[in-house]
Amino acid sequence: xxxxxxxxxxxxxxxxxxxxxxxxxxxxxxxxxxxxxxxxxxxxxxxxxxxxxxxxxxxxxxxxxxxxxxxxxxxxxxxxxxxxxxxxxxxxxxxxxxxxxxxxxxxxxxxxxxxxxxxxxxxxxxxxxxxxxxxxxxxxxxxxxxxxxxxxxxxxxxxxxxxxxxxxxxxxxxxxxxxxxxxxxxxxxxxxxxxxxxxxxxxxxxxxxxxxxxxxxxxxxxxxxxxxxxxxxxxxxxxxxxxxxxxxxxxxxxxxxxxxxxxxxxxxxxxxxxxxxxxxxxxxxxxxxxxxxxxxxxxxxxxxxxxxxxxxxxxxxxxxxxxxxxxxxxx
Amino acid sequence: xxxxxxxxxxxxxxxxxxxxxxxxxxxxxxxxxxxxxxxxxxxxxxxxxxxxxxxxxxxxxxxxxxxxxxxxxxxxxxxxxxxxxxxxxxxxxxxxxxxxxxxxxxxxxxxxxxxxxxxxxxxxxxxxxxxxxxxxxxxxxxxxxxxxxxxxxxxxxxxxxxxxxxxxxxxxxxxxxxxxxxxxxxxxxxxxxxxxxxxxxxxxxxxxxxxxxxxxxxxxxxxxxxxxxxxxxxxxxxxxxxxxxxxxxxxxxxxxxxxxxxxxxxxxxxxxxxxxxxxxxxxxxxxxxxxxxxxxxxxxxxxxxxxxxxxxxxxxxxxxxxxxxxxxxxxxxxxxxxxxxxxxxxxxxxxxxxxxxxxxxxxxxxxxxxxxxxxxxxxxxxxxxxxxxxxxxxxxxxxxxxxxxxxxxxxxxxxxxxxxxxxxxxxxxxxxxxxxxxxxxxxxxxxxxxxxxxxxxxxxxxxxxxxxxxxxxxxxxxxxxxxxxxxxxxxxxxxxxxxxxxxxxxxxxxxxxxxxxxxxxxxxxxx
Numbered sequence: 001x002x003x004x005x006x007x008x009x010x011x012x013x014x015x016x017x018x019x020x021x022x023x024x025x026x027x028x029x030x031x032x033x034x035x036x037x038x039x040x041x042x043x044x045x046x047x048x049x050x051x052x053x054x055x056x057x058x059x060x061x062x063x064x065x066x067x068x069x070x071x072x073x074x075x076x077x078x079x080x081x082x083x084x085x086x087x088x089x090x091x092x093x094x095x096x097x098x099x100x101x102x103x104x105x106x107x108x109x110x111x112x113x114x115x116x117x118x119x120x121x122x123x124x125x126x127x128x129x130x131x132x133x134x135x136x137x138x139x140x141x142x143x144x145x146x147x148x149x150x151x152x153x154x155x156x157x158x159x160x161x162x163x164x165x166x167x168x169x170x171x172x173x174x175x176x177x178x179x180x181x182x183x184x185x186x187x188x189x190x191x192x193x194x195x196x197x198x199x200x201x202x203x204x205x206x207x208x209x210x211x212x213x214x215x216x217x218x219x220x221x222x223x224x225x226x227x228x229x230x231x232x233x234x235x236x237x238x239x240x241x242x243x244x245x246x247x248x249x250x251x252x253x254x255x256x257x258x259x260x261x262x263x264x265x266x267x268x269x270x271x272x273x274x275x276x277x278x279x280x281x282x283x284x285x286x287x288x289x290x291x292x293x294x295x296x297x298x299x300x301x302x303x304x305x306x307x308x309x310x311x312x313x314x315x316x317x318x319x320x321x322x323x324x325x326x327x328x329x330x331x
Numbered sequence: 332x333x334x335x336x337x338x339x340x341x342x343x344x345x346x347x348x349x350x351x352x353x354x355x356x357x358x359x360x361x362x363x364x365x366x367x368x369x370x371x372x373x374x375x376x377x378x379x380x381x382x383x384x385x386x387x388x389x390x391x392x393x394x395x396x397x398x399x400x401x402x403x404x405x406x407x408x409x410x411x412x413x414x415x416x417x418x419x420x421x422x423x424x425x426x427x428x429x430x431x432x433x434x435x436x437x438x439x440x441x442x443x444x445x446x447x448x449x450x451x452x453x454x455x456x457x458x459x460x461x462x463x464x465x466x467x468x469x470x471x472x473x474x475x476x477x478x479x480x481x482x483x484x485x486x487x488x489x490x491x492x493x494x495x496x497x498x499x500x501x502x503x504x505x506x507x508x509x510x511x512x513x514x515x516x517x518x519x520x521x522x523x524x525x526x527x528x529x530x531x532x533x534x535x536x537x538x539x540x541x542x543x544x545x546x547x548x549x550x551x552x553x554x555x556x557x558x559x560x561x562x563x564x565x566x567x568x569x570x571x572x573x574x575x576x577x578x579x580x581x582x583x584x585x586x587x588x589x590x591x592x593x594x595x596x597x598x599x600x601x602x603x604x605x606x607x608x609x610x611x612x613x614x615x616x617x618x619x620x621x622x623x624x625x626x627x628x629x630x631x632x633x634x635x636x637x638x639x640x641x642x643x644x645x646x647x648x649x650x651x652x653x654x655x656x657x658x659x660x661x662x663x664x665x666x667x668x669x670x671x672x673x674x675x676x677x678x679x680x681x682x683x684x685x686x687x688x689x690x691x692x693x694x695x696x697x698x699x700x701x702x703x704x705x706x707x708x709x710x711x712x713x714x715x716x717x718x719x720x721x722x723x724x725x726x727x728x729x730x731x732x733x734x735x736x737x738x739x740x741x742x743x744x745x746x747x748x749x750x751x752x753x754x755x756x757x758x759x760x761x762x763x764x765x766x767x768x769x770x771x772x773x774x775x776x777x778x779x780x781x782x783x784x785x786x787x788x789x790x791x792x793x794x795x796x797x798x799x800x801x802x803x804x805x806x807x808x809x810x811x812x813x814x815x816x817x818x819x820x821x822x823x824x825x826x827x828x829x830x831x832x833x834x835x836x837x838x839x840x841x842x843x844x845x846x847x848x849x850x851x852x853x854x855x856x857x858x
Binding site for chain 1: 582
């Protein structure tokens with residue numbers, strides 16, 4: 001197992017290097033970063049001066065090497081748009097995305113798996129039909145539209161966006177997770193407020209993964225429920241639910257865990273639309289804003305963090321296989 | 332596992348205990364504040380709060396509350412009035428300007444505002460090797476101040492500016508945001524991070540900034556112009572336009588800008604909100620590329636002007652708000668020539684002119700920006716309506732929409748790739764020079780002169796106006812310049828739009844400024 005993990009870690013390095021080079025190269029296609037920094041109204045000589053000061057007149061490979069050299073020393077650089085340290089921005093935005101993605105995934109996994117199991121136990125029943133239809137709607141409905149609907153429906157009842165009310169005076173400066181930081185600072189009312197703020201965006205963001213998980217759980221469970229050992233267990237007189245949850249579900253879990261892992265990776269890359277509708281200060285919006293401003297130092301740092309998160313989540317999923325099914329060996 | 336669940340349940344139980352934050356008491360003005368917190372929501376966050384380093388409206392909006400300039404634009408117009416300077420004089424040739432400064436004013440960090448601070452600010456702005464310059468690589472508006480050759484301080488409350496040449500716009504430029512005065516001590520202390528820790532003398536002091544979420548300011552009760560009426564201002568970011576309207580209507584915020592035209596009716600119908608509409612100082616126009624045949628011929632450009640039904644365009648693509656006119660500056664700006672007649676909508680005559688020029692069926696590149704701008708909220712609709720009208724006179728326009736960001740769109744206009752382009756402008760300083768010279772003088776090719784138009788007669792008039800100190804005489808020059816433009820038709824002005832904001836019904840003391848300036852000193856949400 002340890003050898004497997006080390007091997008996967010070693011493979012992650014060229015993957016991340018590849019990502020970093022690709023992003024760096026893409027940042028230089030279309031548009032002029034020097035013009036973006038100088039501003040629309042700046043005269044041409046100012047643009048040229050900035051190109052020189054930022055080193056943008058050097059060959060791309062040299063710029064890349066210099067950036068990677070900084071990164072090796074833990075220096076993500078400064079955003080050209082805001083002059084803030086990119087590392088500090090990422091410390092603020094990435095936890096916001098992790099908090100939202102985790103809440104959404106918990107909802108999706110819990111309700112998706114429950115719905116899938118219920119549907120699989122009575123195939124063709126009303127419950128099955130309802131789960132399948134709703135999950136089809138869930139997969140198809142645009143998150144943006146759903147978010148707007150939720151805002152209108154819960155106007156005045158639930159907060160319409162952000163991690164906290166605008167008037168709340170609290171900064172999540174310990175872990176970056178507002179709920180956790182509020183509890184650590186004994187600010188229970190802030191934690192409660194943060195949970196309420198999470199509710200609508202997490203529900204909106206959970207719809208697609210929930211629908212995917214429900215459909216996958218149903219399919220996987222149906223296959224497992226028709227196996228011999230399940231029939232034997234039932235013949236021995238074990239209750240339906242015990243067989244379904246204790247025996248069948250565990251074996252049906254492998255494709256579901258894979259799906260959950262992939263969904264989590266996607267959610268961690270920032271749900272731009274949900275973040276926009278609900279004014280969530282996540283990494284997705286950060287990337288979009290930096291692309292819009294040709295702020296490629298900020299963009300590069302954010303995409304590297306996202307790519308690393310994606311690789312780690314996949315690694316975790318691979319490691320989980322062995323726990324779920326001892327027959328799988330990573331040797 | 333059970334222990335974790337227990338902790339989570341405990342946390343939720345504790346969390347349910349309600350709010351317990353105590354109200355902090357800070358300095359109060361005599362008689363107290365009329366309002367506690369005022370939440371102003373906008374579509375994007377500020378980038379930096381160093382007045383010399385910014386150009387985006389969202390940064391300017393906040394900087395205006397924290398800083399003062401030597402002179403300021405009056406509450407409802409473009410005339411300048413005293414601010415940090417109580418009086419000023421200029422030499423007859425307009426080359427030397429002497430400002431008498433207000434005494435007893437302090438920056439928010441407690442240091443004194445004086446002539447040395449003013450000199451420090453301008454030296455930092457204009458001298459690339461200045462010691463306070465750390466981190467200030469870009470100064471997007473410095474071209475407006477390049478004519479300052481020297482700043483001297485004969486006494487603690489007197490500053491003298493010497494210019495390289497007389498320019499009538501000098502005083503209005505001194506009222507603009509790049510001329511805001513920062514605390515030199517704070518610049519030296521924060522260095523590269525000064526843009527996140529601004530210190531001025533303005534009505535509000537900077538408190539905190541959660542990027543992409545909110546900026547918090549608090550009242551400077553010792554403000555020389557009187558204490559603000561609200562204790563705290565929060566600039567909140569709500570990126571999506573319709574969500575911003577939604578949250579105003581839900582009472583979560585007090586003032587919003589960037590109101591989408593499609594939401595105007597819903598706000599009007601909601602008694603808990605009020606819509607503010609005031610004529611603005613912007614315009615959108617079609618720039619016709621005068622360097623490219625067949626548009627190098629005035630009669631072809633005039634045919635384009637006659638092909639557009641501006642009333643129809645205003646109704647279909649601008650939702651009926653704003654007005655149209657013949658001139659390349661809005662009627663709210665002094666110097667607007669209301670005697671210039673617009674080309675009548677005459678597609679028959681236009682079609683005949685196109686046929687006579689032998690260009691019927693010609694394919695042309697019509698540039699339309701892909702994103703909304705404040706002066707054209709729905710460029711795609713403008714593009715569609717204009718395209719249809721150009722087709723009706725026998726041209727074959729192809730809509731080209733390169734991305735706006737990173738200067739791509741404007742970059743292609745600079746290269747002259749367009750035949751016709753949709754562009755626009757919002758005033759910087761409320762002076763006609765900022766439209767006519769900045770956008771159409773031949774030296775503005777290729778930067779801002781998107782029509783690539785050269786006219787000696789026009790150039791002479793706008794330069795004469797620039798050097799003339801008497802406003803009435805300047806207005807005469809600008810009036811003539813507008814007549815020259817009408818004759819040569821390098822552009823087709825489309826619409827002048829109002830500034831729009833929406834507020835909660837309990838907000839008082841807030842009014843829109845024609846230049847789009849946001850001033851919150853007298854605004855408050857009634858308790």
